[in-house]
Amino acid sequence: MTERPLPRALRPLDTVGRWAIYVIDSLGRFGTFLGQALAAILTPPFKFWAFIDRINYIGYRSLLIIVLTGSFTGMVLGLQMYLTLIRFGSEAYLGPAVALSLIRELGPVLAALMVTGRAGSALTAEIGIMRITEQIDALTVMALNPVRYLVAPSILAGLVTFPLMTAIFDVVGIFGGYLVGVELLGLSQGTYFGEMQTFVDWQDLMTGFWKSLSFGILVPWVCTYKGFHCGHGAEGVARATTEAVVLSSVLILVWDYFLGSVLP
Amino acid sequence: MIRVADLSKTFGRQAVLRGLTLEVATGEIMVVIGRSGGGKSVLLKHMIGLLHPDAGTITVDGTEITRLRGSELDGVRERYGVVFQGGALFDSMSVFDNVAFPLRERKRRAGVGEILDRVEEKLAQVGLTGMGHKNPAEISGGMRKRVAIARALVTEPEIVFFDEPTTGLDPILVNTIHHLIVELHRKFRFTAVMVSHEIPEIFQIADRVAMLHEGVIVETGAADAIQGSANPIVQQFIRGDVEAAGRVS
Numbered sequence: 001m002t003e004r005p006l007p008r009a010l011r012p013l014d015t016v017g018r019w020a021i022y023v024i025d026s027l028g029r030f031g032t033f034l035g036q037a038l039a040a041i042l043t044p045p046f047k048f049w050a051f052i053d054r055i056n057y058i059g060y061r062s063l064l065i066i067v068l069t070g071s072f073t074g075m076v077l078g079l080q081m082y083l084t085l086i087r088f089g090s091e092a093y094l095g096p097a098v099a100l101s102l103i104r105e106l107g108p109v110l111a112a113l114m115v116t117g118r119a120g121s122a123l124t125a126e127i128g129i130m131r132i133t134e135q136i137d138a139l140t141v142m143a144l145n146p147v148r149y150l151v152a153p154s155i156l157a158g159l160v161t162f163p164l165m166t167a168i169f170d171v172v173g174i175f176g177g178y179l180v181g182v183e184l185l186g187l188s189q190g191t192y193f194g195e196m197q198t199f200v201d202w203q204d205l206m207t208g209f210w211k212s213l214s215f216g217i218l219v220p221w222v223c224t225y226k227g228f229h230c231g232h233g234a235e236g237v238a239r240a241t242t243e244a245v246v247l248s249s250v251l252i253l254v255w256d257y258f259l260g261s262v263l264p
Numbered sequence: 265m266i267r268v269a270d271l272s273k274t275f276g277r278q279a280v281l282r283g284l285t286l287e288v289a290t291g292e293i294m295v296v297i298g299r300s301g302g303g304k305s306v307l308l309k310h311m312i313g314l315l316h317p318d319a320g321t322i323t324v325d326g327t328e329i330t331r332l333r334g335s336e337l338d339g340v341r342e343r344y345g346v347v348f349q350g351g352a353l354f355d356s357m358s359v360f361d362n363v364a365f366p367l368r369e370r371k372r373r374a375g376v377g378e379i380l381d382r383v384e385e386k387l388a389q390v391g392l393t394g395m396g397h398k399n400p401a402e403i404s405g406g407m408r409k410r411v412a413i414a415r416a417l418v419t420e421p422e423i424v425f426f427d428e429p430t431t432g433l434d435p436i437l438v439n440t441i442h443h444l445i446v447e448l449h450r451k452f453r454f455t456a457v458m459v460s461h462e463i464p465e466i467f468q469i470a471d472r473v474a475m476l477h478e479g480v481i482v483e484t485g486a487a488d489a490i491q492g493s494a495n496p497i498v499q500q501f502i503r504g505d506v507e508a509a510g511r512v513s
Contacts, residue, residue, distance in 0.1 A: 134352035141312050141346045142366050143338035 033151070033225050034217075040145060040152035050153035058119040058154065058220070059161030063168070065114050070169035073110060074176025077101055081177075082185050091181075095192035096199035098177035099170075103204050107170040108162075108211035109256050112219060115165055116248045120223040123154060124244040127227025128237035136228070151228070154220040162216030163209055170208065207263045214259065215252055222248045265290050266311065266423070266457065271320035272479075273306060280306050282479035283320065290325075293449055293456040295466045298476035299501065304459040305349070307476065308427050311457060312346055313337050324423070342370065345416030345424040345454070349431055351408040353400040353415070360396030363387060363415045370419060386414040389451075390444060406437040410444065417448060426458040430465075438462055442469045463502055467491055475501065 077098045085091045139146040181187045223244045230240035266288040273281040280303040288294040309315040322330050353362050363383045390410040430438040446469050460466050467487040474484040475498045483495050
């Protein structure tokens with residue numbers, strides 16, 4: 001049976017309707033996918049060694065890039081803030097300015113973006129290849145839940161590693177700022193760290209922590225979802241990997257703004 | 265007994281299965297033949313519960329699996345072994361771990377010693393003794409197929425599905441794999457459903473053959489009966505008759 005063509009006047013409405021259904025359907029799948037992963041995290045059997053492997057994959061292997069980007073971010077912040085603050089005679093506040101920028105904002109966001117680029121893309125590609133080579137189907141027909149084996153350990157590992165990566169990024173960044181502000185530009189060490197203790201409080205640390213924790217769910221969720229639902233062949237995997245990195249990066253920034261608005 | 269009744273599946277605007285009906289008796293080797301892209305693998309994926317039909321039913325020993333989801337469907341799948349077209353071996357694991365995987369994950373009570381014995385036994389049955397330490401990337405295509413067969417059979421399933429198990433292999437390896445399947449079938453008496461277009465080799469191993477054409481089974485019968493069929497579609501496929509393609513398709 002062939003479909004009767006729509007009148008021309010109704011076609012834009014048809015297009016909008018199809019698009020709306022597609023978006024709602026995708027969001028539903030996306031949400032259900034996370035629900036399945038959370039159910040697998042909370043119910044036995046727990047895949048402890050897969051979780052350890054994912055910590056290594058997402059966290060340990062991202063250490064070098066985190067240390068590198070963290071140190072240079074701190075150095076740039078130290079230099080630019082010193083040059084700005086000295087105009088107002090406020091260079092004594094360099095320490096807290098660097099620390100607050102890193103702890104509240106740049107640490108969680110940049111660490112998440114770096115881990116997305118290094119580990120998130122690899123996660124999508126790995127799961128995507130398992131999809132196109134029927135390895136995920138093989139798990140399914142063995143009566144084993146592939147979400148439990150491939151997704152749950154990644155999300156759990158993200159929850160553990162993202163705050164740790166962020167903490168490392170923050171500490172290395174603060175020492176990068178120290179290197180420029182104190183060692184190169186002559187600010188006293190006591191001023192740099194002393195003022196930091198005065199102005200940075202527990203709430204700032206918690207703001208950064210909640211952000212990194214939410215990115216720890218968001219990035220593995222998006223990246224494993226995209227790998228799980230990738231298209232056919234090498235092109236499908238390549239497209240899924242690109243989409244995973246772009247979507248994760250955009251969501252990190254959007255979610256960061258949202259959390260920045262609601263958290264104290 | 266597997267009973268497929270009036271199975272239909274459409275992808276987008278393309279109807280792949282159009283009311284397909286097929287019965288597979290317990291303990292037999294049923295081979296489904298048909299042209300590439302004709303829906304053989306789609307049929308198989310419905311039978312193993314990876315796809316859900318638009319209409320129709322699949323019943324396995326009285327249980328309608330097309331209605332089942334989640335753990336109920338997993339309960340049926342625990343009776344299955346599946347050999348995928350490309351093997352679908354886990355490339356992060358060694359050959360031994362690939363074969364041991366279903367035992368470790370499905371039968372948690374199996375001890376380490378029992379797993380070792382059963383995996384070594386299965387690897388020996390497919391002629392891969394001593395290859396357990398290798399990675400799938402280090403072995404040939406024929407060996408990968410044999411590992412996939414060993415993995416599918418290690419849980420001693422009642423029903424084994426083979427999705428074009430000999431595609432891409434040379435004629436000697438094709439016969440080797442077919443003989444291996446027959447030998448293992450004689451030994452374990454599982455029900456086998458195989459999708460293949462290896463003509464005429466499959467006639468030596470099949471108890472019955474079903475010809476799938478344009479989404480329906482056009483003829484089912486013993487290997488000899490199919491070879492002698494008067495149906496022009498069957499004859500065209502068996503002979504690889506290019507001239508007839510235009511007339512019957």
